[in-house]
Every structure is written in C-alpha cells, then in structure tokens.
Amino acid sequence: MKPRTITRNIKAAGFTLSLCFKDTNLACGVKLPFPCSAGARTPSAIIEIYTDEIEYLAELHVTNGMAISGEGEYEGYFDIRNKKGGVVLLGGNNEFILANFLTRVFSLLVSARSGLMIHGACLIRNGQAYIFHGVSGAGKSTACSFSPDCAIASDDITAVRKLGRRYLAWGIPQLGRFPIPEKHGPCTIAGFFRLIKDPEVSIHRISGAQAAAGMLALQEKQLTPQNIRKMLVLLADLADHAPCYELHFRKDATFWHCIDKIKGSE
Amino acid sequence: MKQSAGTVFSRSENTVYRMVDGEAVIVEPLYGLVNVINEIGSRIWELLDGKRSAGRIAEIIASEYEVHPQVAMDDTLQFLSEMSEKKLLKIER
Numbered sequence: 520m521k522p523r524t525i526t527r528n529i530k531a532a533g534f535t536l537s538l539c540f541k542d543t544n545l546a547c548g549v550k551l552p553f554p555c556s557a558g559a560r561t562p563s564a565i566i567e568i569y570t571d572e573i574e575y576l577a578e579l580h581v582t583n584g585m586a587i588s589g590e591g592e593y594e595g596y597f598d599i600r601n602k603k604g605g606v607v608l609l610g611g612n613n614e615f616i617l618a619n620f621l622t623r624v625f626s627l628l629v630s631a632r633s634g635l636m637i638h639g640a641c642l643i644r645n646g647q648a649y650i651f652h653g654v655s656g657a658g659k660s661t662a663c664s665f666s667p668d669c670a671i672a673s674d675d676i677t678a679v680r681k682l683g684r685r686y687l688a689w690g691i692p693q694l695g696r697f698p699i700p701e702k703h704g705p706c707t708i709a710g711f712f713r714l715i716k717d718p719e720v721s722i723h724r725i726s727g728a729q730a731a732a733g734m735l736a737l738q739e740k741q742l743t744p745q746n747i748r749k750m751l752v753l754l755a756d757l758a759d760h761a762p763c764y765e766l767h768f769r770k771d772a773t774f775w776h777c778i779d780k781i782k783g784s785e
Numbered sequence: 786m787k788q789s790a791g792t793v794f795s796r797s798e799n800t801v802y803r804m805v806d807g808e809a810v811i812v813e814p815l816y817g818l819v820n821v822i823n824e825i826g827s828r829i830w831e832l833l834d835g836k837r838s839a840g841r842i843a844e845i846i847a848s849e850y851e852v853h854p855q856v857a858m859d860d861t862l863q864f865l866s867e868m869s870e871k872k873l874l875k876i877e878r
C-alpha cells in the first residue's frame with residue numbers, strides 16, 4: 520500500500536512552496552520557520568520530502584534541474600523549469616536540515632526572478648526594511664538584539680527582488696534565537712547598512728560601487744564566472760535604488776540615533 | 786617583470802567589471818576578489834585594451850585630468866603594478 524502523503528504550503532520572498540511529506544511522522548513533528556500559506560494559490564513549486572533514501576531513489580526521476588547537496592545532511596534537487604524538487608533527509612536535526620534545503624530552493628527562485636539573497640538581517644520598522652549586512656560575526660544578531668522597536672523578519676538572510684521599478688525586501692526567517700515573525704515582507708527598503716564593530720558609533724553613506732562590491736563579496740559561495748556578471752548588474756542597480764551606508768556600531772542601541780539622524784537629514 | 790612606459794597590458798580574461806557611478810567594481814571569480822577602483826583608476830582600467838602602452842595611457846590621463854605628465858606616468862605605473870599583483874591584468878608585451 521502506498522503511504523499517505525501530507526501536504527503543507529509555506530511561503531517566503533513572495534513564493535509559495537507546496538511541501539509533500541512522504542513521512543507522516545516528520546510532517547506532524549517538524550517545525551519550520553516559514554509562514555504557512557493559506558488558500559488555493561498555485562504553488563511556485565512542489566517539493567517532495569523523504570526520510571527513506573531507498574524510497575526516494577526509487578521515486579526520483581531527475582531529468583532537468585540541479586542537484587543540491589547538504590554536506591552529508593541531505594541530498595536533493597530543484598528543477599525550476601518544471602517547478603518541482605525533492606530532498607531526502609539523511610539524519611540529524613530534521614528541522615534545521617529541511618529549513619536549510621528550503622532556503623536554498625527559495626534562493627534559486629529569487630535568483631531566477633530578478634532578485635538575490637543577501638547575507639543580512641532584515642528588520643522592519645515603520646513598514647520599511649532596514650537591512651544590516653556583513654560577514655559572519657559582523658554583528659547582525661547583535662543589531663537585532665538592540666532593536667526593540669523592530670520586527671525581526673530575519674537575523675541572517677534577506678531576499679531582495681525588483682518588482683516593477685522598485686526593489687522590495689523579505690526576511691527569510693531562520694530557526695534560532697529570535698521568534699518567527701508574523702510579517703516578514705514585502706517592504707520597501709529604507710537602506711542597506713554594512714556593519715563594522717567599533718567603540719565609536721558613526722554612520723556614513725557609501726558609493727554605489729562600494730556597496731555593490733561589499734554585498735558581492737558576501738556572495739562568495741555563489742560567485743561563479745557564469746552568474747557573476749548578472750549579480751554585479753543587479754547589485755549595481757540595487758545600489759542605485761536604495762541608500763547604502765557603513766555603520767560603525769557597538770553593543771547598544773545608539774546606532775539607531777545615528778540612523779535616524781542621517782535619514783532625517785536626507 | 787618591471788613595468789615601464791612601453792609595457793602593454795590587457796585585462797585578465799577571468800575578470801568581470803562594471804562601472805557604477807564612475808567607479809569600477811572589478812571581480813576576479815577564481816580568487817574571490819572584489820575590488821572598487823576610484824575614478825582615475827577606473828579610467829585607466831577602461832583604457833586597457835591590450836594595444837595602448839602604459840605611457841600612452843598616462844598621456845591620456847594627463848590630458849583628461851590636467852595633471853603633470855610625470856605625475857600621471859608615476860600614478861599609472863603604480864596602479865598597473867597593483868592590478869598586476871592582484872592578477873587582474875596580464876602583460877601583452
């Protein structure tokens with residue numbers, strides 16, 4: 520008898536994924552950071568999720584798409600043309616592993632639709648997105664901790680897409696220390712803030728080239744000769760549409776005074 | 786190899802660049818390097834066509850930016866030397 524499949528729809532960055540769980544225990548037990556999508560909206564893609572590798576290999580018929588490997592934690596693929604994908608979870612913390620795979624699927628969808636993922640926290644304040652970016656350890660989570668007036672849409676990854684003539688941002692929620700927000704986007708972008716830890720708090724505007732270079736350097740794992748030109752064009756256009764700053768900050772909330780001051784003077 | 790006024794450079798085939806508000810963002814994917822070049826450096830970068838010598842480029846810079854020819858020559862050679870060290874240029878001859 521063929522096992523029952525449980526379906527759950529989730530959304531992020533304006534896309535909906537229909538998750539088909541082949542393991543009913545996993546479907547009932549796993550908690551994902553992405554909001555559920557209600558209604559009968561056509562999904563952007565259907566993702567089959569297995570925990571039994573043998574069953575997965577028997578069902579898997581990949582003719583198009585790309586393999587997505589999770590360093591021994593999962594093996595999967597995503598076929599953007601045919602809007603389908605699959606993954607087998609190979610053990611460990613299934614919540615984190617599945618969330619990791621799904622984030623990569625959302626990243627591929629975003630990249631295919633005039634957008635990109637930025638290694639940055641997305642804080643929503645007065646309906647606008649403040650994106651704090653930097654390398655691991657730059658202080659993204661610290662900035663979130665000192666932002667009580669903000670909804671933390673994500674403390675690590677932000678999706679940015681061009682819709683019409685403007686760019687919009689979505690936080691890509693992560694499992695971790697901050698609660699999963701009800702609203703994670705889309706929001707207009709108040710600014711991009713490159714984080715620098717410094718005892719002296721200050722802020723200054725940076726050129727489009729500096730901003731594009733800084734954000735490009737954060738994409739190191741995705742830098743390939745094939746996609747780099749497209750990404751550079753996108754980042755240059757993005758820097759032309761949203762103000763970019765370098766923010767020197769320390770572990771308190773005073774950086775928000777600097778942000779408010781410079782935003783008020785522009 | 787020591788750069789001189791007669792040296793002819795071209796951009797490395799691997800590099801990708803784009804001008805953003807008068808500044809060049811240059812990327813070397815193999816080494817994961819991302820560089821931002823100032824206005825004059827960006828102009829030198831644009832003039833690198835694999836045909837012009839360093840001396841000819843310096844003459845153009847001196848003319849366009851109204852600087853002393855020797856200052857333009859020194860700055861151009863220094864810029865080309867730094868770009869070479871970063872593997873962003875190759876010497877044609």
